[in-house]
Structure formats: C-alpha cells, structure tokens
Amino acid sequence: MKRKKTQVGVPTIERIVRYCRYLERLYYVEKRDVISSAEIGEALGLKPTQVRKDLSYFGEIGKRGVGYSVEELYFHLMGILPCPKDCRLFKIALFGVGRLGKALLDYEMFSKRGIDIVAVFDKNRQKVGKTINGRYIYHIDEVETVLRAQNVSIAIICVPAAEAQSVIDRIVGSGVIKGILNFAPVDLTVPKDILVSNMDISAELEKLIYFIREKEYGQPLSV
Amino acid sequence: MKRKKTQVGVPTIERIVRYCRYLERLYYVEKRDVISSAEIGEALGLKPTQVRKDLSYFGEIGKRGVGYSVEELYFHLMGILPCPKDCRLFKIALFGVGRLGKALLDYEMFSKRGIDIVAVFDKNRQKVGKTINGRYIYHIDEVETVLRAQNVSIAIICVPAAEAQSVIDRIVGSGVIKGILNFAPVDLTVPKDILVSNMDISAELEKLIYFIREKEYGQPLSV
DNA sequence: GCTTGTGAACGATTTCACAGCC
DNA sequence: GGCTGTGAAATCGTTCACAAGC
Incomplete structure (x- = not known):
C-alpha cells in the first residue's frame, strides 16, 4: 500500500467538522436540496474557494454550474469523519469527576454524536464506587486493569492541573491509550506516538483578550 | 502613529500563553534562575528556534551564551498577555447556567488568573434571581441593561446549540461586546468586528479520532 | 566554550485565476 | 450565465544557518 505524501492538513479537518454540522442542520431542519460553496462560506465565515478546496480533497462531489447536493455532501463528509460509527471502536475514559467532568458526562453533543464515555475515574474515595449518569466510578489505582479490559x-x-501529569503517566503506562483530550491547563509530557489535544479554557480567554486589545488599541502593548 | 505591517500571528500568541504558564511554575515553584530556549522547548514540545523566534518578537530578553532570566522573562510575558491586570478592563458575562456554565463559574484557573465573571444570565425563570457562587442570575431579557451598566x-x-444564535443576536445588539467565547457546537454569525473563539469539545474529539485513525491505518478512509 | 537573535530558506495553507461543465 | 475543481501564486508559519555576544 502506497503512503500518500500529501495528507490532508489539520485546518482542513477542523473545517470539515464544521461543514458537517452546518449540513446536518441544512439537511434535517431546513431541508435544503442544493447549496453552493459561496453560501457555505457565508455561513461559516470562509471564502468560497477555501470551501471548494477543502471539499475537493475528498473527491468531486459538486456539480459545476449547480452546487452541492446537501444530502450527498452531508453523508459524504459523515463518511470521512469518524463519528458516530467509529466511536465504538475508539472507547473513551474520563478522569476526574469534578464539576467539569460531570458536565462532560452528560454533554448533549456527545450522546448526539454517538460519543460514549465507557469508564470514569477519580482519586477521591468518597466518589469511587458510586455511579454517575449510569457510569461506575473507578479509583485511579484500577486504571491499568480497567483500560485494558475495556480496550x-x-x-x-x-483533573486539577497539579495532578494531570501523574495521571497521564499512569494512563500512558497502561499501553492502550492512543489519544488524550486534555482540559487541565498544563502542557503534558507524553510519548510522541500519543496524540494530545488541549482544550485550555483560560488560555483561550487570554488569547481572545489579547487580540481584542490589539484591535482596539492598534498595538498590544509597547512592542 | 505608524501601523506595523507584521502583526504577531495567532500561533505565536498561543505559545506565549504556554510559555507564561511554564515560567510561572519555574519561578514560583521550582525557583529557577535562568532557562534556555532548549529547555523550554523540551518541556513544551517545541524546537528551540521556535521558542527564540517567538520571544524575539517582543524584544531582546535573553542573554547570549547564558539564557533567559526566569524572573525577567516571566514578568515580561505577563506584560504582553492581558491577564490578570486587564481582565478588569475586559469584563466578562456568562450565558447559560447549565452544568458547563456552573463548572466555569468556579473554574480554579479563572480565579487564579484574575479572570472574573461579573454577570450571569439564564432564560430559566426558576434560576433567575438566585445566586450562584456569589453571582446573581439575571434573566436573558435584562441583557441590554446589565451589559451596558456593567460595561x-x-x-x-x-447555552444549548439551538439557542446560541438567538442569544448572540441579543448580546450583539447591546453594542458593548467585543469578543465571544463560544462553547455551543455551532458556527455563530456575528458582525465581523466582534472576535469569536470557539471551544467545540465534540469537534475536538472528532478531530482527535480522525488523526488517530489516520495514524493507525495509514489512511483515514477511502480517499 | 555556550546560547541568543534573525535574515533566508523551506514548508504549509490560503487565495487567485481560469478551465471545465451544467 | 452560473458554479465547481485545480494548478499556480501569494501569504503565513516554521526551521535552518550563522553572526553576535556572554
């Protein structure tokens, strides 16, 4: 099997996810038949050429002079993205049942997309053994066993920032984890064959404020 | 005043936030005196040249042959980033007191960074009038008044995805909002002078799974 | 010796320009 | 006329190579 040199880049995949969401609404709610790259671009704040380039990576889906069939395009993109079909293949565990952890456990969008969290861990013995949203809470000491058993x-x-790295080390030690979605505001050190995606809420806010200030005052500060 | 052509890019600012966090620990916890770009890069998974290039945008802070003074660099970067000094200038309101909203209201990292949410809104009359973590919950109908009064x-x-756009329209109508941090999994339509930062949790997960699959199986799907 | 700062080279991503098709 | 698909050009971001300074 030949390894293609030109893989599709990260920004494109991020936009594919957004196209997919937009088309979902167009298909189920607005019941549109066809859509143009110009209109998609308008809705998502992108240039039409950007939209067409992205879509062209995955084949010729549109009809020239007409546009894209909403149904065809939607199911085509759904086939490219992993969910919900493959989410059962890629099982998910959640670590840390604080407020944020609890919020994610019944996050509407997860269940809607077929994303299911199969195991929950905490280090607090008071929480361990209870169930939350139907999931049994394991103690962090059981991590190797449970992760392997459930694949x-x-x-x-x-978990809090201070504990994140030690939790990560134990998780990595289990040898089955391939990807990490990290909400703790720290940079984790992991073996480089494991993918990490950081969702750093306060970092995002700081970034936002930086660019607001830059826009307001022309210059961020004395540069 | 001359407008510089080369503004610092988004990826650089994202890394500056990370340097800042890392230096904070180095300064307060590990009490290091100096640090090299190589070591910073090691800790954050970046090449030393990347670190130096980023830092050089904001002046010559290091000493050749020696490295960077942790104290000097830390406070220098703190000066570039908006928090916590400017967070009082940029007041924040939160919309939607569901599980996620509640989680953010006492997110440790916010208070630690001086980020303070000054007003909370919900459309549920049962919640309105109560206080949560010391913040009074306003009804969404009061949005114009409160946002203006509190600046x-x-x-x-x-708020849920389905309601996000209508909430946004009212917020934008108030005329005081300059930036939006959006947790709803939809693409919002806003006037282009307003900055939007999306934190789309399920999109991030889908992206992660896509790239895990690509890595595992060489190709994401039949492309 | 060692480490920073930076123009130049390289690589990735976006945008343009236009051919191809309905 | 309209809209897509795509190579080429432009832009943006990262990495290299090396000069400058401790």
Whole structure:
C-alpha cells in the first residue's frame, strides 16, 4: 500500500467538522436540496474557494454550474469523519469527576454524536464506587486493569492541573491509550506516538483578550 | 502613529500563553534562575528556534551564551498577555447556567488568573434571581441593561446549540461586546468586528479520532 | 566554550485565476 | 450565465544557518 505524501492538513479537518454540522442542520431542519460553496462560506465565515478546496480533497462531489447536493455532501463528509460509527471502536475514559467532568458526562453533543464515555475515574474515595449518569466510578489505582479490559483508547483529562501529569503517566503506562483530550491547563509530557489535544479554557480567554486589545488599541502593548 | 505591517500571528500568541504558564511554575515553584530556549522547548514540545523566534518578537530578553532570566522573562510575558491586570478592563458575562456554565463559574484557573465573571444570565425563570457562587442570575431579557451598566465586553456562551444564535443576536445588539467565547457546537454569525473563539469539545474529539485513525491505518478512509 | 537573535530558506495553507461543465 | 475543481501564486508559519555576544 502506497503512503500518500500529501495528507490532508489539520485546518482542513477542523473545517470539515464544521461543514458537517452546518449540513446536518441544512439537511434535517431546513431541508435544503442544493447549496453552493459561496453560501457555505457565508455561513461559516470562509471564502468560497477555501470551501471548494477543502471539499475537493475528498473527491468531486459538486456539480459545476449547480452546487452541492446537501444530502450527498452531508453523508459524504459523515463518511470521512469518524463519528458516530467509529466511536465504538475508539472507547473513551474520563478522569476526574469534578464539576467539569460531570458536565462532560452528560454533554448533549456527545450522546448526539454517538460519543460514549465507557469508564470514569477519580482519586477521591468518597466518589469511587458510586455511579454517575449510569457510569461506575473507578479509583485511579484500577486504571491499568480497567483500560485494558475495556480496550479504551482515548482519555479525557479533567483533573486539577497539579495532578494531570501523574495521571497521564499512569494512563500512558497502561499501553492502550492512543489519544488524550486534555482540559487541565498544563502542557503534558507524553510519548510522541500519543496524540494530545488541549482544550485550555483560560488560555483561550487570554488569547481572545489579547487580540481584542490589539484591535482596539492598534498595538498590544509597547512592542 | 505608524501601523506595523507584521502583526504577531495567532500561533505565536498561543505559545506565549504556554510559555507564561511554564515560567510561572519555574519561578514560583521550582525557583529557577535562568532557562534556555532548549529547555523550554523540551518541556513544551517545541524546537528551540521556535521558542527564540517567538520571544524575539517582543524584544531582546535573553542573554547570549547564558539564557533567559526566569524572573525577567516571566514578568515580561505577563506584560504582553492581558491577564490578570486587564481582565478588569475586559469584563466578562456568562450565558447559560447549565452544568458547563456552573463548572466555569468556579473554574480554579479563572480565579487564579484574575479572570472574573461579573454577570450571569439564564432564560430559566426558576434560576433567575438566585445566586450562584456569589453571582446573581439575571434573566436573558435584562441583557441590554446589565451589559451596558456593567460595561461587559466579553461573553461566554454555554447555552444549548439551538439557542446560541438567538442569544448572540441579543448580546450583539447591546453594542458593548467585543469578543465571544463560544462553547455551543455551532458556527455563530456575528458582525465581523466582534472576535469569536470557539471551544467545540465534540469537534475536538472528532478531530482527535480522525488523526488517530489516520495514524493507525495509514489512511483515514477511502480517499 | 555556550546560547541568543534573525535574515533566508523551506514548508504549509490560503487565495487567485481560469478551465471545465451544467 | 452560473458554479465547481485545480494548478499556480501569494501569504503565513516554521526551521535552518550563522553572526553576535556572554
């Protein structure tokens, strides 16, 4: 099997996810038949050429002079993205049942997309053994056993920043985890064959404020 | 005043936030005196040249042959980033007191960074009038009055996807909001002078799974 | 010796320009 | 006329190579 040199880049995949969401609404709610790259671009704040380039990576889906069939395009993109079909293949565990962890456990969008969290861990013995949203809470000491038994491949980290790295080390030690979604505001050190996606809320806010200030005052500060 | 052509890019600012966090620990916890770009890069998974290039945008802070003074660099970067000094300038309101909204209201990292949410809104009359973590919950109908009175400039959106756009329209109507941090999994339509930062949790997970699959199986799907 | 700062080279991503098709 | 698909050009971001300074 020949390895293609030109893989599709990260920004494109991020936009594919957004196209997919937009088309979902167009298909189920607005019941549109066809859509143009110009209109998609308008809705998502992108240039039409950007939209067409992205879509062209996955084949010729549109009709020239007409546009894209909403149904065809939607199911085509759904086939490219992993969910919900493959989410059962990639089982997910959540670490840290604080407020954020609890919020994620019944996050509407997860269940809607077929994303299911199969195991939950905490280090607090008071929480261990209870169930939350139908999931049994394991103690962090059981991590190796449970992750292997359930064949979990993705970990969501919602523990405090100070504990994140030690939790990660134990998770990585289990040898089954392939990807980590990290909500703790620290940079984790992991073996480089494991993918990490950081969702750093306060970092995002700081970034936002930086650019607001830059826009307001022309210059961020004395540069 | 001359407008510089080369503004610092988004990826650089994202890394500056990370340097800042790392240096904070180095300064207060590990009490290091100097640090090299190589070591910073090691800790954050970046090449030393990347670190130096980023830092050089904001002046010559290091000493050749020696490295960077942790103290000097830390406070220098703190000066570039908006928090916590400017967070009072940029007041924040939160919309939607569901599980996620509640989680954010006492997110440790916010208070630690001086980020303070000054007003909270919900459309549920049962919640309105109560206080949560010391913040009075306003009804969404009061949005114009409260935002103007408090001079709020940033909105955090934690309402369900279906309601996000209508909430946004009202917020934008108030005329004081300059930036939005959006947790609802939809693409919002806003006037282009307003900055939007999306934190789409399920999109991030889908992206992660896509790239895990690509890595595992060489190709994401039949492309 | 060692480490920073930076123009130049390289690589990735976006945008343009236009051919191809309905 | 309209809209897509795509190579080429432009832009943006990262990495290299090396000069400058401790």
